Amino acid sequence: MIQLDRRQQLIVLLLVGVILFSGGYRLAQIKEKSSEKVKPALDSAEQNKDKEVTVHVFGAVAKPGVYKVSQGARVIDAINMAGPTGEADLDSIKLAAKVTDGQDISVPSKAGLDPAAVGVTPGTSTSTGTGRNVFTAPAGAKSGAAAANGLVNINTAGQSELDTLPGIGPALAQRIIQYREANGAFQSIEDLKNVSGIGDKNFENMKDKITVR
Known part of the structure; x- marks a missing residue:
């Protein structure tokens, strides 16, 4: 058995300590890298949920x-x-x-009735047999809320009348009525674009069919 003096024993102990420290440090690095690989995956899943x-x-x-x-x-x-x-x-x-x-x-829903389906050309008048002529408004206009020229008055039209306009469905017609009730009568047809859900495209499709008179 090899006998070591005190100095040699201290050197051996020092070497053993260095080896143990290096091993522990290396093990800590491996664990840290593993956790770093797992964390991005968790963060990615959380980010996808937030997106x-x-x-x-x-x-x-x-x-x-x-x-x-x-x-x-x-x-x-x-x-x-x-x-x-x-x-x-x-x-x-x-x-x-x-x-x-x-x-x-x-x-939006598609445009209203096809005039050919009822056999009447829009914008013409037909005789009722009583000596009076009845004006047939173009598709998209209704009596009561419509002006004399067949335009839908967006200040007085109800949901069913507004629903006949191109691009206006029941939900959007209700929004127009609610906006009108909250903010008062429309001052111009362009004010209709202030209603949520009506953009430039929708307005262009209906601007020739509406009035505020």
């Missing part, structure tokens, strides 16, 4: 309501969740646009 946005889909859909979609989803994704009806005029919407949190997505 959901909330949108309101209404109009010509089977299930209007509030939906959660992933951030970066397109308008068509939200509309498909609500189920577009056969009357939905999807061509008038920017389906490829990205949704934003809190966005209102109004799905």
